[in-house]
Amino acid sequence: DAMVIQNPRYQVTQFGKPVTLSCSQTLNHNVMYWYQQKSSQAPKLLFHYYDKDFNNEADTPDNFQSRRPNTSFCFLDIRSPGLGDAAMYLCATSRASVYNEQFFGPGTRLTVL
Amino acid sequence: DQQVKQNSPSLSVQEGRISILNCDYTNSMFDYFLWYKKYPAEGPTFLISISSIKDKNEDGRFTVFLNKSAKHLSLHIVPSQPGDSAVYFCAASMGSNYQLIWGAGTKLIIKP
Numbered sequence: 001d002a003m004v005i006q007n008p009r010y011q012v013t014q015f016g017k018p019v020t021l022s023c024s025q026t027l028n029h030n031v032m033y034w035y036q037q038k039s040s041q042a043p044k045l046l047f048h049y050y051d052k053d054f055n056n057e058a059d060t061p062d063n064f065q066s067r068r069p070n071t072s073f074c075f076l077d078i079r080s081p082g083l084g085d086a087a088m089y090l091c092a093t094s095r096a097s098v099y100n101e102q103f104f105g106p107g108t109r110l111t112v113l
Numbered sequence: 114d115q116q117v118k119q120n121s122p123s124l125s126v127q128e129g130r131i132s133i134l135n136c137d138y139t140n141s142m143f144d145y146f147l148w149y150k151k152y153p154a155e156g157p158t159f160l161i162s163i164s165s166i167k168d169k170n171e172d173g174r175f176t177v178f179l180n181k182s183a184k185h186l187s188l189h190i191v192p193s194q195p196g197d198s199a200v201y202f203c204a205a206s207m208g209s210n211y212q213l214i215w216g217a218g219t220k221l222i223i224k225p
Contacts, residue, residue, distance in 0.1 A: 004156070031211065040122065042115075042202070042215035043157075055211070090156055100145055100206045100213055104156025 004105035021076040023091030035090040119216035132190040136203030143205040
């Protein structure tokens with residue numbers, strides 16, 4: 001089945017210790033997104049890639065970086081996690097032609113101690 | 114500034130009855146609206162959408178209504194089934210902007 005896979009599903013890190021979350025897709029979609037979602041809040045777009053073109057949202061902190069080495073994979077790097085970065089991180093993909101119908105992975109729940 | 118609002122954090126409905134989930138928006142430039150459904154421990158899944166040139170879109174038990182003058186949309190589920198228990202997110206987009214603006218979600222509970 002075509003899908004969006006996120007690893008790990010749960011990640012625990014220490015305050016200030018870099019962490020990388022990964023996302024892979026078998027849908028062959030050009031666009032990949034990273035969202036942050038805190039409890040009972042709307043998902044917040046951090047950035048997206050259209051193929052290799054990186055698009056950062058204006059209010060995404062510099063602490064968050066992303067890499068997309070190929071069509072299938074995308075990584076979210078948090079350089080120095082703070083307590084406020086504890087959240088669910090959702091990866092999504094879409095076709096460029098139907099960009100608003102996005103396909104989501106199950107998410108990675110990040111805990112910062 | 115929340116451009117998309119779902120004012121009911123939760124809604125409880127009897128199985129077999131109609132569920133109505135509401136969403137309000139403030140930006141008149143939005144031209145496409147979507148509903149996503151999310152089960153615990155899973156990512157959101159696309160449910161149904163509507164373009165601003167329409168006022169209704171139907172897909173099986175799910176119907177979305179758009180009232181542009183009131184900047185309001187609603188999702189109707191008829192009849193409601195236990196598997197419909199989930200969090201429902203309303204989202205909006207404009208033009209070719211890749212960003213979806215999301216509401217905070219409404220948790221729907223279907224009672225047997």
